[in-house]
Amino acid sequence: MRLKKLKIGRTELPGNLLLAPMADVTNLAFRLLCRQYGADMTYTEMINVDALLNESRKSFIRGVSSPEDRPFGIQLVGSCPEKLREAALIVEEEYRPEVIDINMGCPAKCITGAGCGSALLNSPELIYEIISELTDALKTPVSAKIRLLGREEKTLEIARLIEKAGASALTVHGRTAAQMYSGSSNLIEIKAVKNELSIPVIANGDIRDEESAERTLELTGCDGLMIGRAAMGNPVIFRRIRYYLENGEKLEADKQSRQLEDFEKYVTLIEEHNLLSSINLRMHAHWFTRGLPGSRQVREKINGLTDGKAITELMRSSCQEKY
Ligand SMILES: Cc1cc2nc3c(=O)[nH]c(=O)nc-3n(C[C@H](O)[C@H](O)[C@H](O)COP(=O)(O)O)c2cc1C
Known part of the structure; x- marks a missing residue:
């Protein structure tokens, strides 16, 4: 299957290979490196809105991005619609990202304990409120990143609400929060989300090489692929997958x-x-x-x-x- 172009909001990307947001991993330097290898879009590590609003704001977000770091998304994590809006307006003004993404998938206790990340998936109304609040207040397109809910109908309900509230894209990691990283990413359920929505849907989970990238695109029919762990220490993965999707053959193995x-x-x-x-x-x-x-x-x-x-x-x- 050939590489597709992906449009998120107003931004048309040359391809559809995205670097996942990863705390302690996807800082500006790592994102720039992945970009050199052909990542079409990258996301910041999640930024906690409470910390952003409590700390000295400018110093907290210093070094988050730079002019050559384009196109990119800033990911926020929080649960209060008003605080998320306030934080989003600050990062929008400071960095003008192509998209502001809301973390609705992190299963870590320190995040879910505060009602954030995947804990939001238990509150469909709050999710609708958050996305509506942000799409009303921002000039920047808004997206969300979710995990599966265990029952397909529940996942589809959340996905529909996110679209209805005005989001420009949705990323789905094909595991439930309870699974953390066990088992494998459920491509069939990601496909169900893709079939349900009109906005771009990005598949995430277990894309680790050329074959898994192709399989994920084929089985889910998704508009984009988001790559996380496989890029750690291995940014060249974007070049390898891109080449394979464009040419149907693999690049030679890289030297150690x-x-x-x-x-x-x-x-x-x-x-x-x-x-x-x-x-x-x-x-x-x-x-x-x-x-x-x-x-x-x-x-x-x-x-x-x-x-x-x-x-x-x-x-x-x-x-x-x-x-
Ligand atoms: C070290 C690490 C940090 C992560 N931090 C975030 C984060 O800040 N925001 C987020 O939405 N997901 C985060 N994730 C989840 C990834 O974005 C991705 O959804 C997950 O790793 C599955 O994709 P993969 O199989 O390609 O790694 C993190 C994952 C890892 C391994």
Whole structure:
């Protein structure tokens, strides 16, 4: 199946491969890297509206995006329609994203305990209120990202309400919140949502390579694919999937050194955008060394380091020594 163009709100994307919002992963530097490899649209990590409204606003959202980070979506997590509106107006004014997405899928206790993320799926009326409030107040198109509800009719009810309230797109992760990440993404139920709505529906869950991307597009008939975990430490996945969908054949396997070269690019972007954080670098270093010979020793050494510069130097020297 060929790559399709995807239109979200006013924005026509050249393709339909999207980077999922992922907390602690999809910062500006990582999104820019995925973009270099052909991600058509990327989403920020979820931004908690209570934190945004309580903290010094400008400093809280500093470094969220930059002019070359286009097109992109900002994802908000919250449950109070008025606070979501207030926060959305702030990020709209500051960054002019192509879309503002509402997290209705996160199953983490710290999020659902506050009535946010997937907890919203138990309150269809509140979901309708939130999306209506935002679509009335914003110039920016609004989208939502949900999980399945366990019974197809319930999932379809929520999907219909989101569309009726004025959303421009809907992403569906084909698992229930109770499943967390167990089992596999239910493509049949994602397809049912796609068939029910007129707005673009984006399929998410378990797209990890060329074949799973093609299968997800074919089985769901969705307008776009959203890729999460498989992009961690592996931004080249966008190029590989894009090439396969366009040409029907795979690119040659990447050399192992690519992962470390990509980590170097990531570090350079982190430095350029003043986002240096040793915890974040350590996490990304783990993902970027996955599967490489000698990676265990490199990771052990990295774990002992707290200084961002030291981590990058260690990675650079391992890169030169080994590959
Ligand atoms: C580390 C991590 C952080 C995540 N953070 C978010 C988030 O901030 N917002 C969100 O909607 N989903 C979040 N997710 C869920 C992903 O966006 C995606 O729905 C899920 O991982 C399934 O897609 P995949 O199989 O391609 O990974 C996160 C997932 C992971 C693994």
